Amino acid sequence: MSAAERAREAVPKGTATGSTAFVLGATGFVGREVVRQLCVRGAKVIAHVRPDSKERPRWQQTFGDLGAAVDSTPWNVVQLGERFAQAEVKQVYILIGTTRAKAKADAVAGNIYEAVDYGLTKIAADAAKSSGAAPRLIYLSSVGADPKASSQYLAWRGKAEGAVIATGLDYVIARPSFITGARDESRPGEKIGSAVGDSLLAVAGLLGGRKLRAKYRSTSPDVLAAALIRHGEEPGHPKLVVDGAELR
Numbered sequence: 001m002s003a004a005e006r007a008r009e010a011v012p013k014g015t016a017t018g019s020t021a022f023v024l025g026a027t028g029f030v031g032r033e034v035v036r037q038l039c040v041r042g043a044k045v046i047a048h049v050r051p052d053s054k055e056r057p058r059w060q061q062t063f064g065d066l067g068a069a070v071d072s073t074p075w076n077v078v079q080l081g082e083r084f085a086q087a088e089v090k091q092v093y094i095l096i097g098t099t100r101a102k103a104k105a106d107a108v109a110g111n112i113y114e115a116v117d118y119g120l121t122k123i124a125a126d127a128a129k130s131s132g133a134a135p136r137l138i139y140l141s142s143v144g145a146d147p148k149a150s151s152q153y154l155a156w157r158g159k160a161e162g163a164v165i166a167t168g169l170d171y172v173i174a175r176p177s178f179i180t181g182a183r184d185e186s187r188p189g190e191k192i193g194s195a196v197g198d199s200l201l202a203v204a205g206l207l208g209g210r211k212l213r214a215k216y217r218s219t220s221p222d223v224l225a226a227a228l229i230r231h232g233e234e235p236g237h238p239k240l241v242v243d244g245a246e247l248r
């Protein structure tokens with residue numbers, strides 16, 4: 001059985017829109033699941049693999065098997081904007097972000113969250129606006145994102161949300177808590193954080209803190225991807241900020 005057939009068996013069929021979705025961060029933990037689920041639903045999908053990726057052949061195979069096109073347009077407002085226009089994209093998923101280890105390997109200079117989490121999101125948002133295709137932006141942010149946050153990560157996430165909103169385009173801003181599951185790489189902080197957090201929240205839930213538990217409980221890439229797609233394809237013209245139960 002091919003990967004595409006396996007994927008089709010694993011996920012119930014949805015209502016594909018027939019419109020083109022462009023997935024930035026397609027190679028990530030959440031991004032690859034968004035690509036897979038969109039393909040299963042029969043959507044036209046363009047999976048972006050960064051131009052300097054050493055793993056391009058692997059992704060070409062994986063995404064090609066699923067039925068997605070692979071694109072490596074450089075991170076540049078003009079070039080990405082032209083690509084969005086040419087493909088008449090209706091949804092742009094922005095599922096990008098770095099970690100200290102990844103930024104070190106990439107030799108990212110300066111503030112890594114400013115350069116990657118904010119910087120690439122701003123390029124994507126500006127490109128979407130300049131394309132004239134008026135796509136909906138689906139931005140994967142984080143619980144606690146706030147330009148005034150003391151954490152650099154959360155502050156630049158908050159500023160990235162601002163860049164998405166400033167386009168005037170429709171958007172879905174998703175603010176999940178920890179995203180857990182089996183990764184290619186080891187992320188002990190994520191594992192421990194989600195396990196400890198979920199245990200404390202289970203107690204809070206028993207004591208009546210149901211809203212708190214819904215907001216901060218960890219999630220998985222498949223559940224999150226399904227919610228992102230659901231909100232991304234919702235009819236109408238929403239400007240949405242979603243967290244907790246709305247992401248399940």
Ligand SMILES: NC(=O)c1ccc[n+]([C@@H]2O[C@H](COP(=O)([O-])OP(=O)(O)OC[C@H]3O[C@@H](n4cnc5c(N)ncnc54)[C@H](OP(=O)(O)O)[C@@H]3O)[C@@H](O)[C@H]2O)c1
Binds near residue numbers: 027050102116140
């Ligand atoms: N994981 C969590 O618990 C969690 C919780 C809440 C919010 N979030 C947010 O959601 C985002 C996505 O989560 P995830 O777990 O899917 O992340 P991930 O697995 O680390 O994927 C990140 C994506 O960003 C790309 N990327 C990273 N640095 C880049 C760079 N310098 N240039 C171009 N592309 C770059 C990666 O491309 P390559 O594969 O080529 O490196 C990958 O496609 C995170 O970055 C995070 O801020 C995560």
